[in-house]
Amino acid sequence: MSLPNRHNPYRFDPYLERRAKIDYYADDPFLQQVVRHFAKGDFARIDAAARAVSQKASYRWRDLADAMARLEQRPTLQTWDAHHRRVDRVLRPAEALTLESEVFSEGLFSRRTDPLTRIVKMFLIYENGEACTACPLVCTEGMVAVLDAHAESAEAKAILEHVKEGRDGRFGVGAQFLSEIQGGSDVPANVCEAVLEDGAWRLFGTKFFCSVAHADYAVVTAKPRGSEAVGLFVAPLWQPGHENQRRNGLTVDRLKWKMGTCELPTAEMTFEGMFAYPVGPLDRGLANVVGVVLTLSRLTVGIASAASMRRAAREAAVYAEFREAFGQRLTGFPMVQAQLADMDRASRRTTAGAFKIHHAFHAPDKDERRTLEARELVMLQKFASSEDSTETIREAMAIFGGHGVMEDFSCLPRLFRDSAVNELWEGPRNVLLAQIHRDLHRASRKLAPREFVTGLLRGADAGVVAPIAATFEELVPLEALPIEACRRWDQACRALVHAYQDVALAEVEAS
Numbered sequence: 141m142s143l144p145n146r147h148n149p150y151r152f153d154p155y156l157e158r159r160a161k162i163d164y165y166a167d168d169p170f171l172q173q174v175v176r177h178f179a180k181g182d183f184a185r186i187d188a189a190a191r192a193v194s195q196k197a198s199y200r201w202r203d204l205a206d207a208m209a210r211l212e213q214r215p216t217l218q219t220w221d222a223h224h225r226r227v228d229r230v231l232r233p234a235e236a237l238t239l240e241s242e243v244f245s246e247g248l249f250s251r252r253t254d255p256l257t258r259i260v261k262m263f264l265i266y267e268n269g270e271a272c273t274a275c276p277l278v279c280t281e282g283m284v285a286v287l288d289a290h291a292e293s294a295e296a297k298a299i300l301e302h303v304k305e306g307r308d309g310r311f312g313v314g315a316q317f318l319s320e321i322q323g324g325s326d327v328p329a330n331v332c333e334a335v336l337e338d339g340a341w342r343l344f345g346t347k348f349f350c351s352v353a354h355a356d357y358a359v360v361t362a363k364p365r366g367s368e369a370v371g372l373f374v375a376p377l378w379q380p381g382h383e384n385q386r387r388n389g390l391t392v393d394r395l396k397w398k399m400g401t402c403e404l405p406t407a408e409m410t411f412e413g414m415f416a417y418p419v420g421p422l423d424r425g426l427a428n429v430v431g432v433v434l435t436l437s438r439l440t441v442g443i444a445s446a447a448s449m450r451r452a453a454r455e456a457a458v459y460a461e462f463r464e465a466f467g468q469r470l471t472g473f474p475m476v477q478a479q480l481a482d483m484d485r486a487s488r489r490t491t492a493g494a495f496k497i498h499h500a501f502h503a504p505d506k507d508e509r510r511t512l513e514a515r516e517l518v519m520l521q522k523f524a525s526s527e528d529s530t531e532t533i534r535e536a537m538a539i540f541g542g543h544g545v546m547e548d549f550s551c552l553p554r555l556f557r558d559s560a561v562n563e564l565w566e567g568p569r570n571v572l573l574a575q576i577h578r579d580l581h582r583a584s585r586k587l588a589p590r591e592f593v594t595g596l597l598r599g600a601d602a603g604v605v606a607p608i609a610a611t612f613e614e615l616v617p618l619e620a621l622p623i624e625a626c627r628r629w630d631q632a633c634r635a636l637v638h639a640y641q642d643v644a645l646a647e648v649e650a651s
Protein backbone atom coordinates (compact mmCIF):
# COMPACT_ATOMS: atom_id res chain seq x y z
CA MET A 141 0.00 0.00 0.00
CA SER A 142 1.18 3.53 -0.56
CA LEU A 143 0.04 6.95 0.57
CA PRO A 144 -0.34 9.93 -1.77
CA ASN A 145 2.87 11.77 -2.57
CA ARG A 146 2.78 14.74 -4.95
CA HIS A 147 6.61 14.53 -5.24
CA ASN A 148 6.70 10.96 -6.48
CA PRO A 149 10.33 9.89 -5.91
CA TYR A 150 10.28 6.94 -8.35
CA ARG A 151 13.51 6.65 -10.39
CA PHE A 152 14.79 4.25 -13.03
CA ASP A 153 18.38 5.09 -12.07
CA PRO A 154 19.36 1.75 -10.46
CA TYR A 155 18.14 -0.09 -13.58
CA LEU A 156 19.94 2.30 -15.92
CA GLU A 157 23.17 2.04 -13.93
CA ARG A 158 23.05 -1.75 -13.98
CA ARG A 159 22.20 -1.82 -17.72
CA ALA A 160 24.96 0.62 -18.62
CA LYS A 161 27.66 -1.60 -17.11
CA ILE A 162 26.85 -4.81 -18.95
CA ASP A 163 29.65 -6.24 -21.07
CA TYR A 164 28.10 -8.41 -23.81
CA TYR A 165 30.86 -11.01 -23.62
CA ALA A 166 32.40 -10.77 -20.15
CA ASP A 167 28.94 -10.87 -18.54
CA ASP A 168 27.71 -13.78 -20.67
CA PRO A 169 29.25 -17.03 -19.36
CA PHE A 170 27.09 -19.01 -21.78
CA LEU A 171 28.53 -17.23 -24.82
CA GLN A 172 32.03 -17.86 -23.45
CA GLN A 173 31.15 -21.54 -23.11
CA VAL A 174 29.99 -21.63 -26.75
CA VAL A 175 33.24 -20.04 -27.88
CA ARG A 176 35.26 -22.46 -25.74
CA HIS A 177 33.37 -25.42 -27.20
CA PHE A 178 34.03 -24.45 -30.81
CA ALA A 179 37.47 -22.86 -30.40
CA LYS A 180 38.98 -25.83 -28.55
CA GLY A 181 42.78 -25.26 -28.40
CA ASP A 182 42.37 -21.75 -29.86
CA PHE A 183 40.15 -20.58 -27.02
CA ALA A 184 42.63 -18.25 -25.29
CA ARG A 185 43.31 -16.30 -28.50
CA ILE A 186 39.65 -16.04 -29.59
CA ASP A 187 38.51 -15.27 -26.05
CA ALA A 188 40.97 -12.36 -25.91
CA ALA A 189 39.73 -11.05 -29.29
CA ALA A 190 36.12 -11.34 -28.10
CA ARG A 191 36.86 -9.47 -24.87
CA ALA A 192 38.56 -6.67 -26.77
CA VAL A 193 35.73 -6.18 -29.27
CA SER A 194 33.09 -6.54 -26.56
CA GLN A 195 34.62 -3.58 -24.74
CA LYS A 196 33.72 -1.49 -27.78
CA ALA A 197 30.44 -3.17 -28.80
CA SER A 198 28.95 -3.10 -25.29
CA TYR A 199 29.58 0.59 -24.62
CA ARG A 200 30.81 2.98 -27.30
CA TRP A 201 29.24 1.18 -30.27
CA ARG A 202 26.03 0.53 -28.32
CA ASP A 203 25.70 4.25 -27.64
CA LEU A 204 26.44 5.16 -31.27
CA ALA A 205 23.80 2.65 -32.40
CA ASP A 206 21.23 4.15 -30.01
CA ALA A 207 22.09 7.71 -31.00
CA MET A 208 21.81 7.13 -34.74
CA ALA A 209 18.42 5.44 -34.27
CA ARG A 210 16.73 8.72 -33.41
CA LEU A 211 14.11 9.77 -35.97
CA GLU A 212 15.91 12.95 -36.93
CA GLN A 213 19.08 10.95 -37.71
CA ARG A 214 17.60 8.88 -40.53
CA PRO A 215 19.62 8.84 -43.75
CA THR A 216 18.54 11.29 -46.44
CA LEU A 217 19.26 11.64 -50.12
CA GLN A 218 21.04 14.66 -51.54
CA THR A 219 20.35 14.59 -55.27
CA TRP A 220 22.06 17.85 -56.28
CA ASP A 221 24.78 19.81 -54.56
CA ALA A 222 24.76 23.59 -54.10
CA HIS A 223 26.49 24.07 -57.45
CA HIS A 224 23.84 22.21 -59.45
CA ARG A 225 25.94 19.10 -59.79
CA ARG A 226 24.12 15.78 -59.66
CA VAL A 227 25.67 13.92 -56.70
CA ASP A 228 23.07 11.35 -55.54
CA ARG A 229 24.79 11.21 -52.19
CA VAL A 230 23.38 9.55 -49.07
CA LEU A 231 23.72 11.75 -46.00
CA ARG A 232 24.15 9.86 -42.75
CA PRO A 233 24.73 11.10 -39.20
CA ALA A 234 28.25 11.34 -37.80
CA GLU A 235 27.48 8.41 -35.47
CA ALA A 236 26.87 6.14 -38.47
CA LEU A 237 30.11 7.17 -40.17
CA THR A 238 32.11 6.66 -36.98
CA LEU A 239 30.55 3.31 -36.15
CA GLU A 240 31.01 1.98 -39.67
CA SER A 241 34.62 3.08 -39.82
CA GLU A 242 35.48 1.59 -36.42
CA VAL A 243 33.68 -1.70 -37.09
CA PHE A 244 35.18 -2.14 -40.56
CA SER A 245 38.64 -1.36 -39.13
CA GLU A 246 38.42 -4.71 -37.35
CA GLY A 247 39.33 -6.24 -40.72
CA LEU A 248 36.73 -8.95 -40.28
CA PHE A 249 37.18 -10.31 -43.82
CA SER A 250 40.94 -10.00 -43.91
CA ARG A 251 42.98 -13.13 -44.47
CA ARG A 252 44.32 -12.47 -40.95
CA THR A 253 40.89 -13.17 -39.40
CA ASP A 254 39.81 -16.82 -39.09
CA PRO A 255 36.09 -17.70 -39.50
CA LEU A 256 35.44 -18.36 -35.79
CA THR A 257 37.02 -15.12 -34.58
CA ARG A 258 35.04 -13.29 -37.27
CA ILE A 259 31.74 -14.78 -36.23
CA VAL A 260 32.32 -14.20 -32.51
CA LYS A 261 33.09 -10.55 -33.22
CA MET A 262 30.09 -10.26 -35.53
CA PHE A 263 27.86 -11.81 -32.87
CA LEU A 264 28.90 -9.11 -30.40
CA ILE A 265 28.48 -6.35 -33.00
CA TYR A 266 25.03 -7.71 -33.91
CA GLU A 267 23.86 -7.42 -30.32
CA ASN A 268 23.45 -3.76 -31.28
CA GLY A 269 20.98 -4.59 -34.07
CA GLU A 270 21.32 -3.31 -37.64
CA ALA A 271 22.77 0.12 -36.78
CA CYS A 272 23.83 0.49 -40.42
CA THR A 273 26.59 -2.04 -39.81
CA ALA A 274 24.96 -5.50 -39.91
CA CYS A 275 23.83 -5.33 -43.55
CA PRO A 276 27.04 -3.62 -44.81
CA LEU A 277 29.07 -6.35 -43.07
CA VAL A 278 26.97 -9.15 -44.56
CA CYS A 279 27.11 -7.64 -48.05
CA THR A 280 30.85 -7.13 -47.82
CA GLU A 281 31.38 -10.67 -46.58
CA GLY A 282 29.50 -12.06 -49.60
CA MET A 283 31.43 -9.79 -51.95
CA VAL A 284 34.77 -10.93 -50.52
CA ALA A 285 33.81 -14.60 -50.84
CA VAL A 286 32.62 -14.37 -54.43
CA LEU A 287 35.57 -12.23 -55.52
CA ASP A 288 38.01 -14.51 -53.69
CA ALA A 289 36.69 -17.33 -55.84
CA HIS A 290 36.11 -15.50 -59.12
CA ALA A 291 37.90 -12.13 -59.42
CA GLU A 292 39.86 -12.21 -62.67
CA SER A 293 40.18 -8.66 -63.97
CA ALA A 294 42.68 -6.28 -62.39
CA GLU A 295 39.76 -3.99 -61.44
CA ALA A 296 37.87 -6.79 -59.64
CA LYS A 297 41.06 -7.84 -57.85
CA ALA A 298 41.66 -4.24 -56.72
CA ILE A 299 38.11 -4.07 -55.36
CA LEU A 300 38.66 -7.35 -53.51
CA GLU A 301 41.85 -6.02 -51.94
CA HIS A 302 40.11 -2.83 -50.82
CA VAL A 303 37.15 -4.57 -49.13
CA LYS A 304 39.27 -7.37 -47.70
CA GLU A 305 42.48 -5.74 -46.51
CA GLY A 306 41.71 -2.01 -46.62
CA ARG A 307 43.56 0.79 -48.35
CA ASP A 308 45.22 3.75 -46.63
CA GLY A 309 43.64 2.63 -43.37
CA ARG A 310 40.11 2.48 -44.76
CA PHE A 311 38.16 -0.64 -45.67
CA GLY A 312 35.86 -0.66 -48.69
CA VAL A 313 32.16 -1.29 -48.00
CA GLY A 314 30.13 -3.64 -50.20
CA ALA A 315 26.50 -3.89 -51.29
CA GLN A 316 24.44 -6.47 -53.20
CA PHE A 317 21.91 -5.38 -55.82
CA LEU A 318 19.75 -8.25 -57.06
CA SER A 319 16.09 -7.45 -56.43
CA GLU A 320 14.08 -5.73 -59.13
CA ILE A 321 10.64 -4.17 -59.12
CA GLN A 322 8.95 -7.29 -60.56
CA GLY A 323 10.33 -9.59 -57.83
CA GLY A 324 13.19 -10.25 -55.47
CA SER A 325 12.84 -13.98 -54.90
CA ASP A 326 12.80 -14.81 -58.59
CA VAL A 327 16.31 -13.65 -59.51
CA PRO A 328 16.19 -15.52 -62.89
CA ALA A 329 13.42 -13.07 -63.84
CA ASN A 330 15.90 -10.13 -63.61
CA VAL A 331 15.75 -7.86 -66.65
CA CYS A 332 18.63 -5.50 -65.88
CA GLU A 333 20.83 -5.52 -69.04
CA ALA A 334 24.61 -5.80 -69.39
CA VAL A 335 26.15 -4.55 -72.61
CA LEU A 336 29.71 -5.06 -73.81
CA GLU A 337 30.88 -1.80 -75.38
CA ASP A 338 34.45 -1.29 -76.59
CA GLY A 339 35.66 -4.16 -74.44
CA ALA A 340 33.97 -2.88 -71.24
CA TRP A 341 30.73 -4.00 -69.61
CA ARG A 342 28.09 -1.39 -68.83
CA LEU A 343 24.83 -2.00 -66.96
CA PHE A 344 21.42 -0.52 -67.81
CA GLY A 345 18.12 -0.87 -65.95
CA THR A 346 16.65 -0.56 -62.48
CA LYS A 347 17.10 -2.23 -59.10
CA PHE A 348 14.38 -1.76 -56.52
CA PHE A 349 16.06 -2.71 -53.20
CA CYS A 350 19.60 -1.35 -52.97
CA SER A 351 20.67 -1.42 -49.33
CA VAL A 352 23.99 0.13 -48.30
CA ALA A 353 23.29 2.76 -50.98
CA HIS A 354 26.30 4.64 -49.63
CA ALA A 355 28.65 1.68 -50.30
CA ASP A 356 31.84 1.85 -52.33
CA TYR A 357 31.03 -1.18 -54.47
CA ALA A 358 28.18 -3.56 -55.26
CA VAL A 359 27.80 -7.03 -56.67
CA VAL A 360 25.03 -6.71 -59.24
CA THR A 361 23.05 -9.24 -61.26
CA ALA A 362 22.28 -8.43 -64.91
CA LYS A 363 21.68 -10.35 -68.12
CA PRO A 364 24.11 -9.91 -70.98
CA ARG A 365 22.21 -8.46 -73.97
CA GLY A 366 20.24 -11.19 -75.76
CA SER A 367 20.87 -13.81 -73.05
CA GLU A 368 18.42 -15.38 -70.62
CA ALA A 369 21.21 -16.29 -68.18
CA VAL A 370 21.82 -14.05 -65.18
CA GLY A 371 25.39 -12.76 -65.03
CA LEU A 372 27.17 -11.48 -61.94
CA PHE A 373 29.19 -8.26 -61.93
CA VAL A 374 31.00 -6.08 -59.45
CA ALA A 375 30.82 -2.33 -59.85
CA PRO A 376 32.23 0.73 -58.10
CA LEU A 377 29.30 2.94 -57.12
CA TRP A 378 31.36 6.10 -57.66
CA GLN A 379 33.59 7.07 -60.55
CA PRO A 380 37.11 6.15 -59.50
CA GLY A 381 38.88 9.30 -58.26
CA HIS A 382 35.52 11.06 -57.69
CA GLU A 383 34.30 9.14 -54.63
CA ASN A 384 31.31 10.76 -52.93
CA GLN A 385 31.18 13.33 -55.78
CA ARG A 386 30.21 11.66 -59.04
CA ARG A 387 28.26 8.42 -59.43
CA ASN A 388 29.36 5.67 -61.78
CA GLY A 389 26.54 5.85 -64.34
CA LEU A 390 23.68 5.48 -61.89
CA THR A 391 21.01 7.57 -60.26
CA VAL A 392 19.66 7.04 -56.76
CA ASP A 393 15.96 7.59 -57.39
CA ARG A 394 14.62 7.34 -53.85
CA LEU A 395 15.46 6.11 -50.37
CA LYS A 396 12.83 3.68 -49.08
CA TRP A 397 10.81 4.45 -45.96
CA LYS A 398 11.16 1.24 -43.95
CA MET A 399 9.73 -0.22 -40.77
CA GLY A 400 13.07 -1.72 -39.67
CA THR A 401 16.79 -1.33 -40.35
CA CYS A 402 15.91 2.37 -40.54
CA GLU A 403 19.49 3.56 -40.10
CA LEU A 404 20.47 1.65 -43.23
CA PRO A 405 19.83 3.50 -46.51
CA THR A 406 17.91 1.24 -48.93
CA ALA A 407 17.46 2.86 -52.32
CA GLU A 408 15.78 2.43 -55.68
CA MET A 409 18.38 2.95 -58.39
CA THR A 410 18.62 3.29 -62.16
CA PHE A 411 21.74 2.25 -64.00
CA GLU A 412 22.45 4.31 -67.08
CA GLY A 413 25.65 2.71 -68.30
CA MET A 414 27.34 1.83 -65.00
CA PHE A 415 30.78 0.33 -65.63
CA ALA A 416 31.03 -3.14 -64.13
CA TYR A 417 33.38 -6.11 -64.16
CA PRO A 418 32.23 -9.70 -64.64
CA VAL A 419 32.55 -12.05 -61.67
CA GLY A 420 32.93 -15.66 -62.81
CA PRO A 421 31.48 -17.03 -66.04
CA LEU A 422 28.47 -14.93 -67.07
CA ASP A 423 26.26 -17.98 -67.50
CA ARG A 424 27.04 -19.02 -63.88
CA GLY A 425 25.98 -15.74 -62.24
CA LEU A 426 22.86 -17.17 -60.65
CA ALA A 427 24.71 -20.15 -59.17
CA ASN A 428 27.46 -17.90 -57.81
CA VAL A 429 25.15 -15.31 -56.34
CA VAL A 430 22.87 -17.87 -54.68
CA GLY A 431 25.54 -20.42 -53.80
CA VAL A 432 28.08 -17.98 -52.40
CA VAL A 433 26.65 -14.51 -51.75
CA LEU A 434 23.12 -15.32 -50.57
CA THR A 435 24.21 -18.44 -48.69
CA LEU A 436 26.69 -16.44 -46.61
CA SER A 437 24.10 -13.73 -45.96
CA ARG A 438 21.62 -16.35 -44.80
CA LEU A 439 24.20 -17.92 -42.53
CA THR A 440 24.87 -14.55 -40.98
CA VAL A 441 21.16 -13.84 -40.47
CA GLY A 442 21.25 -16.90 -38.18
CA ILE A 443 24.06 -15.36 -36.13
CA ALA A 444 22.35 -11.95 -36.06
CA SER A 445 19.07 -13.52 -34.91
CA ALA A 446 20.82 -15.34 -32.08
CA ALA A 447 22.64 -12.16 -31.04
CA SER A 448 19.39 -10.15 -30.92
CA MET A 449 17.74 -12.89 -28.87
CA ARG A 450 20.63 -12.96 -26.40
CA ARG A 451 20.47 -9.21 -26.01
CA ALA A 452 16.65 -9.17 -25.69
CA ALA A 453 16.58 -11.95 -23.09
CA ARG A 454 19.22 -10.14 -21.04
CA GLU A 455 17.52 -6.73 -21.31
CA ALA A 456 14.28 -8.29 -20.07
CA ALA A 457 16.02 -10.06 -17.18
CA VAL A 458 17.78 -6.88 -16.02
CA TYR A 459 14.53 -4.91 -16.09
CA ALA A 460 12.61 -7.67 -14.31
CA GLU A 461 15.23 -7.73 -11.53
CA PHE A 462 14.64 -4.00 -10.98
CA ARG A 463 10.93 -3.38 -11.57
CA GLU A 464 8.34 -3.96 -8.90
CA ALA A 465 4.59 -4.46 -9.25
CA PHE A 466 2.08 -5.14 -6.50
CA GLY A 467 4.87 -4.78 -3.97
CA GLN A 468 7.25 -7.36 -5.37
CA ARG A 469 9.97 -7.65 -7.96
CA LEU A 470 8.81 -8.89 -11.36
CA THR A 471 11.24 -11.78 -10.93
CA GLY A 472 9.15 -12.89 -7.96
CA PHE A 473 6.17 -13.74 -10.21
CA PRO A 474 6.23 -17.37 -11.44
CA MET A 475 4.77 -16.25 -14.79
CA VAL A 476 7.63 -13.83 -15.33
CA GLN A 477 10.15 -16.46 -14.19
CA ALA A 478 8.77 -18.87 -16.79
CA GLN A 479 8.87 -16.25 -19.53
CA LEU A 480 12.43 -15.19 -18.70
CA ALA A 481 13.56 -18.82 -18.57
CA ASP A 482 11.93 -19.53 -21.96
CA MET A 483 13.56 -16.48 -23.56
CA ASP A 484 16.92 -17.39 -22.13
CA ARG A 485 16.64 -20.96 -23.34
CA ALA A 486 15.45 -19.91 -26.80
CA SER A 487 18.39 -17.53 -27.10
CA ARG A 488 20.85 -20.18 -25.90
CA ARG A 489 19.66 -22.88 -28.25
CA THR A 490 19.62 -20.47 -31.21
CA THR A 491 23.14 -19.33 -30.34
CA ALA A 492 24.49 -22.87 -29.95
CA GLY A 493 22.76 -23.89 -33.20
CA ALA A 494 24.10 -20.87 -35.10
CA PHE A 495 27.69 -21.63 -34.08
CA LYS A 496 27.28 -25.31 -34.88
CA ILE A 497 25.87 -24.53 -38.34
CA HIS A 498 28.64 -22.00 -38.91
CA HIS A 499 31.17 -24.68 -37.93
CA ALA A 500 29.58 -27.24 -40.29
CA PHE A 501 29.48 -24.70 -43.12
CA HIS A 502 33.17 -23.78 -42.81
CA ALA A 503 34.40 -27.34 -42.25
CA PRO A 504 37.17 -28.05 -44.77
CA ASP A 505 37.01 -30.82 -47.39
CA LYS A 506 33.30 -31.54 -47.02
CA ASP A 507 32.01 -34.49 -49.05
CA GLU A 508 28.80 -34.25 -51.09
CA ARG A 509 26.56 -35.19 -48.17
CA ARG A 510 28.13 -32.74 -45.70
CA THR A 511 27.90 -29.99 -48.34
CA LEU A 512 24.19 -30.68 -48.83
CA GLU A 513 23.59 -30.78 -45.07
CA ALA A 514 25.34 -27.45 -44.54
CA ARG A 515 23.42 -25.82 -47.40
CA GLU A 516 20.05 -27.00 -46.07
CA LEU A 517 20.89 -26.09 -42.47
CA VAL A 518 21.71 -22.54 -43.54
CA MET A 519 18.27 -22.15 -45.18
CA LEU A 520 16.41 -23.93 -42.36
CA GLN A 521 18.06 -21.75 -39.75
CA LYS A 522 17.56 -18.54 -41.74
CA PHE A 523 13.78 -18.70 -41.71
CA ALA A 524 13.28 -20.34 -38.30
CA SER A 525 15.76 -18.28 -36.28
CA SER A 526 14.72 -14.93 -37.73
CA GLU A 527 11.10 -15.69 -36.76
CA ASP A 528 12.16 -16.99 -33.32
CA SER A 529 14.11 -13.79 -32.85
CA THR A 530 11.10 -11.58 -33.55
CA GLU A 531 9.04 -13.69 -31.17
CA THR A 532 11.63 -13.55 -28.38
CA ILE A 533 12.08 -9.79 -28.71
CA ARG A 534 8.29 -9.38 -28.58
CA GLU A 535 8.22 -11.43 -25.36
CA ALA A 536 11.05 -9.32 -23.94
CA MET A 537 9.16 -6.13 -24.78
CA ALA A 538 6.16 -7.49 -22.89
CA ILE A 539 8.25 -7.78 -19.70
CA PHE A 540 8.74 -4.01 -19.92
CA GLY A 541 4.96 -3.43 -20.00
CA GLY A 542 4.15 -0.13 -21.70
CA HIS A 543 7.81 0.87 -21.69
CA GLY A 544 8.44 -2.08 -24.00
CA VAL A 545 7.14 -0.17 -27.00
CA MET A 546 8.86 3.13 -26.19
CA GLU A 547 11.58 3.68 -28.77
CA ASP A 548 13.85 5.61 -26.39
CA PHE A 549 13.36 3.50 -23.26
CA SER A 550 15.27 0.45 -24.47
CA CYS A 551 16.70 -0.89 -27.73
CA LEU A 552 13.99 -3.56 -27.98
CA PRO A 553 11.55 -1.84 -30.36
CA ARG A 554 14.45 -1.20 -32.74
CA LEU A 555 15.68 -4.80 -32.50
CA PHE A 556 12.10 -5.99 -33.08
CA ARG A 557 11.75 -3.94 -36.25
CA ASP A 558 15.17 -5.06 -37.48
CA SER A 559 14.24 -8.68 -36.80
CA ALA A 560 11.08 -8.36 -38.92
CA VAL A 561 13.32 -7.32 -41.80
CA ASN A 562 15.63 -10.28 -41.18
CA GLU A 563 12.64 -12.54 -41.80
CA LEU A 564 12.13 -11.13 -45.28
CA TRP A 565 15.41 -10.26 -46.92
CA GLU A 566 17.92 -12.82 -48.16
CA GLY A 567 15.03 -15.18 -48.97
CA PRO A 568 11.64 -15.13 -47.26
CA ARG A 569 10.38 -18.27 -45.54
CA ASN A 570 8.35 -19.70 -48.44
CA VAL A 571 11.18 -19.37 -50.88
CA LEU A 572 13.52 -21.22 -48.53
CA LEU A 573 10.98 -23.93 -47.68
CA ALA A 574 10.37 -24.50 -51.39
CA GLN A 575 14.11 -24.60 -52.14
CA ILE A 576 14.79 -27.09 -49.32
CA HIS A 577 12.06 -29.35 -50.67
CA ARG A 578 13.45 -29.11 -54.23
CA ASP A 579 17.01 -29.83 -53.03
CA LEU A 580 16.05 -32.88 -50.98
CA HIS A 581 13.71 -34.19 -53.66
CA ARG A 582 16.55 -33.96 -56.18
CA ALA A 583 19.06 -35.54 -53.78
CA SER A 584 16.72 -38.31 -52.61
CA ARG A 585 18.06 -40.92 -55.03
CA LYS A 586 21.42 -40.68 -53.26
CA LEU A 587 20.29 -39.66 -49.77
CA ALA A 588 16.98 -40.96 -48.41
CA PRO A 589 14.96 -38.23 -46.65
CA ARG A 590 14.85 -40.28 -43.44
CA GLU A 591 18.61 -40.65 -43.50
CA PHE A 592 19.00 -36.90 -44.04
CA VAL A 593 16.94 -36.20 -40.90
CA THR A 594 18.51 -38.87 -38.68
CA GLY A 595 22.00 -37.83 -39.82
CA LEU A 596 21.40 -34.21 -38.83
CA LEU A 597 19.75 -35.15 -35.55
CA ARG A 598 22.35 -37.55 -34.20
CA GLY A 599 22.15 -37.28 -30.42
CA ALA A 600 18.50 -36.14 -30.36
CA ASP A 601 15.74 -37.92 -28.51
CA ALA A 602 14.32 -40.74 -30.67
CA GLY A 603 10.77 -39.56 -29.88
CA VAL A 604 11.59 -36.16 -31.38
CA VAL A 605 13.34 -37.54 -34.47
CA ALA A 606 10.72 -40.14 -35.46
CA PRO A 607 7.81 -37.83 -36.50
CA ILE A 608 10.13 -35.44 -38.35
CA ALA A 609 11.78 -38.30 -40.23
CA ALA A 610 8.36 -39.79 -41.07
CA THR A 611 7.09 -36.46 -42.46
CA PHE A 612 10.23 -35.98 -44.56
CA GLU A 613 9.95 -39.55 -45.83
CA GLU A 614 6.35 -38.90 -46.89
CA LEU A 615 6.67 -35.39 -48.35
CA VAL A 616 10.11 -35.20 -49.97
CA PRO A 617 9.27 -37.72 -52.76
CA LEU A 618 6.28 -35.57 -53.88
CA GLU A 619 6.97 -33.49 -57.00
CA ALA A 620 4.84 -30.63 -55.67
CA LEU A 621 3.34 -30.14 -52.22
CA PRO A 622 -0.46 -29.77 -52.00
CA ILE A 623 -1.86 -27.19 -49.55
CA GLU A 624 -2.15 -29.37 -46.44
CA ALA A 625 1.28 -30.89 -47.11
CA CYS A 626 2.75 -27.35 -47.27
CA ARG A 627 1.56 -26.73 -43.72
CA ARG A 628 3.12 -30.00 -42.55
CA TRP A 629 6.34 -29.30 -44.44
CA ASP A 630 6.65 -25.92 -42.73
CA GLN A 631 6.06 -27.49 -39.29
CA ALA A 632 8.45 -30.38 -39.90
CA CYS A 633 11.24 -28.08 -41.12
CA ARG A 634 10.77 -25.87 -38.07
CA ALA A 635 10.81 -28.92 -35.77
CA LEU A 636 13.99 -30.12 -37.47
CA VAL A 637 15.84 -26.83 -36.85
CA HIS A 638 14.71 -26.69 -33.26
CA ALA A 639 15.73 -30.29 -32.62
CA TYR A 640 19.12 -29.58 -34.22
CA GLN A 641 19.54 -26.50 -32.03
CA ASP A 642 18.59 -28.52 -28.92
CA VAL A 643 21.31 -31.06 -29.73
CA ALA A 644 23.81 -28.21 -30.27
CA LEU A 645 22.86 -26.72 -26.90
CA ALA A 646 23.21 -30.06 -25.11
CA GLU A 647 26.67 -30.53 -26.67
CA VAL A 648 27.80 -27.07 -25.56
CA GLU A 649 26.42 -27.56 -22.06
CA ALA A 650 28.07 -30.97 -21.74
CA SER A 651 31.48 -29.67 -22.82
Ligand SMILES: Cc1cc2nc3c(=O)[nH]c(=O)nc-3n(C[C@H](O)[C@H](O)[C@H](O)COP(=O)(O)OP(=O)(O)OC[C@H]3O[C@@H](n4cnc5c(N)ncnc54)[C@H](O)[C@@H]3O)c2cc1C
Pocket residue numbers: 316317318319322323324325326349350351352398400401406561564565566567568569570571574
Ligand atom coordinates in the same frame (compact mmCIF):
# COMPACT_ATOMS: atom_id res chain seq x y z
C1 LIG B 1 14.78 -3.65 -45.79
C2 LIG B 1 15.08 -4.45 -47.02
C3 LIG B 1 16.29 -4.26 -47.65
C4 LIG B 1 16.60 -4.99 -48.80
N1 LIG B 1 17.82 -4.81 -49.40
C5 LIG B 1 18.11 -5.50 -50.52
C6 LIG B 1 19.36 -5.32 -51.17
O1 LIG B 1 20.22 -4.59 -50.72
N2 LIG B 1 19.59 -5.99 -52.32
C7 LIG B 1 18.67 -6.83 -52.87
O2 LIG B 1 18.93 -7.40 -53.91
N3 LIG B 1 17.47 -7.02 -52.27
C8 LIG B 1 17.18 -6.39 -51.11
N4 LIG B 1 15.98 -6.58 -50.48
C9 LIG B 1 14.96 -7.35 -51.18
C10 LIG B 1 14.71 -8.70 -50.61
O3 LIG B 1 15.76 -9.56 -50.86
C11 LIG B 1 13.39 -9.14 -51.24
O4 LIG B 1 12.38 -8.36 -50.66
C12 LIG B 1 13.14 -10.59 -51.07
O5 LIG B 1 14.05 -11.32 -51.84
C13 LIG B 1 11.72 -10.97 -51.53
O6 LIG B 1 11.44 -10.44 -52.78
P1 LIG B 1 10.12 -9.58 -53.01
O7 LIG B 1 10.05 -8.54 -51.96
O8 LIG B 1 10.07 -9.12 -54.41
O9 LIG B 1 8.96 -10.60 -52.74
P2 LIG B 1 8.35 -11.61 -53.78
O10 LIG B 1 9.45 -12.34 -54.46
O11 LIG B 1 7.36 -10.88 -54.62
O12 LIG B 1 7.58 -12.60 -52.80
C14 LIG B 1 6.32 -12.25 -52.24
C15 LIG B 1 5.80 -13.43 -51.42
O13 LIG B 1 5.67 -14.57 -52.26
C16 LIG B 1 6.33 -15.67 -51.68
N5 LIG B 1 6.90 -16.53 -52.71
C17 LIG B 1 7.77 -16.19 -53.68
N6 LIG B 1 8.13 -17.27 -54.39
C18 LIG B 1 7.48 -18.32 -53.84
C19 LIG B 1 7.44 -19.73 -54.10
N7 LIG B 1 8.18 -20.26 -55.06
N8 LIG B 1 6.65 -20.50 -53.34
C20 LIG B 1 5.90 -19.97 -52.34
N9 LIG B 1 5.90 -18.65 -52.05
C21 LIG B 1 6.68 -17.84 -52.77
C22 LIG B 1 7.43 -15.06 -50.82
O14 LIG B 1 7.83 -15.94 -49.77
C23 LIG B 1 6.74 -13.84 -50.28
O15 LIG B 1 5.99 -14.20 -49.15
C24 LIG B 1 15.66 -5.91 -49.32
C25 LIG B 1 14.46 -6.10 -48.66
C26 LIG B 1 14.16 -5.40 -47.52
C27 LIG B 1 12.87 -5.65 -46.83
